[in-house]
Amino acid sequence: MYAFRPSGDELTCDDVALAAIAASVGTPTYVYSAATLRERIAALHAGFGDYPHALHYALKANSNLAVVRVVRAAGGFVDANSGAEIEVALRAGCVPADIVFTGVGKTPAEIDRAVALGVKTINAESAGELERIAAAARRHGTVAPVALRVNPDIASGSHPHISTGLVTHKFGVPITKARAIVREAAAHAELRFVGLHVHIGSQMVGLDPLRRAATAVIGLAQELHDDGISVEHLDLGGGLGIAYDDESVPPLDAYAAALVDIVRPSGLTVVVEPGRAVAGPAGALLASVVDVKPRGDGTWFVVLDAGMSELLRPALYGAYHRIEAVTARDGAPVPCDIVGPICESSDVFGVGRSLPAPTVGLVVAVLDAGAYGSAMSSNYNRHALPAEVMVDGGAWRVVRRRQTVEEQLMCEE
Ligand SMILES: Cc1ncc(COP(=O)(O)O)c(C=O)c1O
Incomplete structure (x- = not known):
């Protein structure tokens, strides 16, 4: 309600x-409203049903400690977009395994901290960043779980300032280059390739762009599988819109169910990073x-x-x-x-x-x-x-x- x-x-x-x-x-x-935060996390979980999934609430939307605590207690994990958001998540009661670390310009200090903590996944934005993550893991004598953010060149249909999935946008690597980048990076003993990541924009009021983005990363996951690299999850980002006026927006459970429909044949776990749709x-x-x-x-x-x-x-x-x-x-x-x-x-x-x-x-x-x-x-x-x-x-x-x-x-x- x-x-x-x-x-x-x-x-x-x-x-x-x-x-x-x-x-x-x-x-x-x-x-x-704490009740609304809880209801929206619950609706997403219901939409995914028993299909393997993880909800990583995008802290960038609202990282007030009290908000994060309600989300965490309701069964949401987090997506941090900076080193400071990682620290906020920890203060709010998250453990490193609850945290996915995303961000188009991670500093050396942020990478070092994320690797040392052992966050669940670092969503890497470039081949160079994968090298820097591998170097940090080597320094810490550990293996860093990573995913590569791909840019599928798919229009989100939302405002240009919150669209992120075209090749002209700064986010991720072009999907056409991703296979070669992952193959090279996967040779590093300090990296464990656990996933592929895509996020094409925010305030999307239709599901088609999200379906197309999911289909694109599933295709890439299959190609990597053929190369002997098996990822565990597909991180499909956030992006579902809300009705600010009288827009018709798919309900949370329908959104989740639509993603499951696409991903189910792959058997891969779905990770999502909704921010706006939760808060x-x-x-x-x-x-x-x-x-x-x-x-x-x-x-x-x-x-x-x-x-x-x-x-x-x-x-x-x-x-x-x-x-x-x-x-x-x-x-x-x-x-x-x-x-x-x-x-x-x-x-x-x-x-x-x-x-x-x-x-x-x-x-x-x-x-x-x-x-x-x-x-x-x-x-x-x-x-x-x-x-x-x-x-x-x-x-x-x-x-x-x-x-x-x-x-x-x-x-x-
Ligand atoms: C990588 C990533 N994930 C998740 C989100 C959250 O998006 P939204 O609030 O539209 O769900 C964003 C927002 O820009 C993002 O850049």
Whole structure:
């Protein structure tokens, strides 16, 4: 069930009034539903059924410790995209075997740490990186489990900035070169080739590109098998979209079942790395109206205390988020653009919207902001990193308090 729903005059998160959270913690504040995180992990597991699979939640979407702990307890492992995300996963209770390490530009220190820890798989991005992983494994006297990320030259159909599977994109190695690269790297005694990896983009609302990518890596796995190299798993990345507006998006279980249909004849374990599809609908950003002013054309600007420094997606991708008042108000809807306070003309959350009687102090919820929301927030204009709240079992608690100016300045001279 969608967590952010009205109850009487109040918009709630799992029946906890968002207005009460805003009154207590202030705004901007992210609110997360633990129940939604659990439900979405459970739906994915159900879709895979008894087919061998592993869910590695993509930490880049939202790596708040409390979020990661809920996901882990629900049976999700993690996909880390940096050394720091590996450390977050460990602090959240993951063990190295729970961690897949991905990333287009791994530093020598990150590779060294991942090898020393013995993470489940390092998804390598190039022949050179495989060499560096082998060298690190040699130094540590160990064997590193690796997969090669391949670029299948398949269009995801989503926004160009979140498409990653064409040869013009920087990710992975062209699939046409992969067989030779794996054959060469597999000769290293310090590498164990456990998988192939593909991730062609994010916010995909159709399953066809995902099916095509899976088919491409299965073909490659077969070729490698013919060469005497048998991988154990296919890491099919993340990428399933969510309904930010009225898009029709395949449900989680249908997505999982579609992947199983393709992979089953190979018998290989499926690894997936969903981020947005797990965390997106589980979060909302609460913000307060700080100004309302006429545009001169009969419509209004409604200015919030949160902008692109708290939620970058609208400015970065022109992304759409529903925005609703957290308390029902009498009065005719007012046509408006809902904007942030940052000194950039791209700092706009919603154009051509309407809000009921917007006045200073009104609290609104920017919905479906659980993924790539807080994780992409910044100190631009010296905004504090926002507070974060977890709603769980009818209660709520602050899981990250609002940053202070002193904390922002702590690393400066
Ligand atoms: C390698 C990789 N895996 C998983 C993900 C998660 O994608 P999504 O949030 O669309 O599921 C990403 C996101 O960009 C990624 O780059």
